[in-house]
Amino acid sequence: MNDLAIPICQFEADIFPKDFLSTSAKYILSHQAPDGAISWFEGGHIDPWDHVEAAMGLTIVGKFTAAEKAYTWLAGQQLKDGSWWAAYKNGEVHNGRRRESNFVAYIATGVWQHFVVTRNREFLQRLWPTVERALEFVLSLQTEFGDIHWAVDSQGRAEEDALITGCASIYKSLECGIHIAHSLKLVRPHWKLARHKLGLALRDKPERFDRTWESKARFSMDWFYPVLCGVIDGDAARARLQAKWDQFVVAELGCRCVNDEPWVTVAETCELIMALLAVGERTRAVELYRGLHRWRAEDGGYWTGYVYRDNAVWPEEKTTWTLGAMLLAADALTGITPASTLFTSVNLLDAPQYTQRVDHF
Numbered sequence: 001m002n003d004l005a006i007p008i009c010q011f012e013a014d015i016f017p018k019d020f021l022s023t024s025a026k027y028i029l030s031h032q033a034p035d036g037a038i039s040w041f042e043g044g045h046i047d048p049w050d051h052v053e054a055a056m057g058l059t060i061v062g063k064f065t066a067a068e069k070a071y072t073w074l075a076g077q078q079l080k081d082g083s084w085w086a087a088y089k090n091g092e093v094h095n096g097r098r099r100e101s102n103f104v105a106y107i108a109t110g111v112w113q114h115f116v117v118t119r120n121r122e123f124l125q126r127l128w129p130t131v132e133r134a135l136e137f138v139l140s141l142q143t144e145f146g147d148i149h150w151a152v153d154s155q156g157r158a159e160e161d162a163l164i165t166g167c168a169s170i171y172k173s174l175e176c177g178i179h180i181a182h183s184l185k186l187v188r189p190h191w192k193l194a195r196h197k198l199g200l201a202l203r204d205k206p207e208r209f210d211r212t213w214e215s216k217a218r219f220s221m222d223w224f225y226p227v228l229c230g231v232i233d234g235d236a237a238r239a240r241l242q243a244k245w246d247q248f249v250v251a252e253l254g255c256r257c258v259n260d261e262p263w264v265t266v267a268e269t270c271e272l273i274m275a276l277l278a279v280g281e282r283t284r285a286v287e288l289y290r291g292l293h294r295w296r297a298e299d300g301g302y303w304t305g306y307v308y309r310d311n312a313v314w315p316e317e318k319t320t321w322t323l324g325a326m327l328l329a330a331d332a333l334t335g336i337t338p339a340s341t342l343f344t345s346v347n348l349l350d351a352p353q354y355t356q357r358v359d360h361f
């Protein structure tokens with residue numbers, strides 16, 4: 001698939017710098033290894049979720065070849081049961097203590113976004129077995145109540161508890177997996193049922209989450225992820241965002257990672273921006289996004305976070321996935337690609353009228 005040069009003139013250029021797309025592309029590409037792996041930063045590790053986030057950024061800036069190489073690398077690391085270890089580094093497993101369900105599921109979101117942008121059917125067919133194995137692994141961890149265990153340990157034993165943020169992310173990935181299947185004229189009705197049950201658990205069964213550890217309600221992602229991923233919409237979503245706005249949003253700075261620390265983070269702010277767009281709060285979204293460019297470095301990377309009590313960037317890392325989130329928010333705000341509504345709307349494709357065997361591809 002050829003790369004694409006995207007003219008800046010088609011966007012609302014005042015939302016981001018004129019060289020934003022080109023420098024973002026260079027920054028992420030500078031952290032991609034020849035085999036396709038994208039590390040957090042120079043010398044850092046790779047985890048499946050953040051690797052996909054950075055690859056999605058490459059798709060937005062038109063670097064289709066590099067994005068497809070990233071997905072090909074991930075497919076090559078997939079274990080027989082469909083999962084991935086928590087982290088990799090220098091061609092080896094860096095964290096083999098667990099395999100996290102939302103990390104595993106996220107490849108469906110990235111692959112679907114890439115297809116929507118490129119319409120590269122060969123890519124979709126080639127990655128389908130990887131996506132299918134990944135989602136089947138994740139659904140093997142779903143309980144009778146609809147929630148999904150957050151991880152398995154090094155021996156493959158389920159860590160029997162669920163995370164609101166992780167399960168919301170899986171909810172979006174299941175939507176994307178259903179889209180992929182339907183686009184290939186395949187039906188996976190049990191995915192649709194599993195997504196329905198997961199949505200019910202997230203909306204109506206709070207007791208199924210944080211059962212064995214302290215509540216994660218202090219984390220902003222638990223607040224806005226159910227909106228970002230389409231679990232909650234309409235008036236209920238608007239009310240949810242308004243209810244904790246003052247806890248998590250710092251005027252002129254961004255979104256806190258947690259409500260009890262003076263630390264705003266760029267990626268969480270970008271995700272909140274997309275959640276705001278999903279409920280029609282564009283003015284707030286644009287205001288937040290424009291303020292994030294203060295954290296941009298000369299090389300085009302963005303600092304992960306800022307501790308406003310100490311007037312200090314922290315950690316001193318410019319992570320590739322932070323830039324991926326910046327690009328996803330830019331796309332949602334300005335319509336850079338045909339996938340710009342990925343996180344701002346939910347429109348499940350109708351089931352196909354016939355099926356094809358997977359081994360035909």
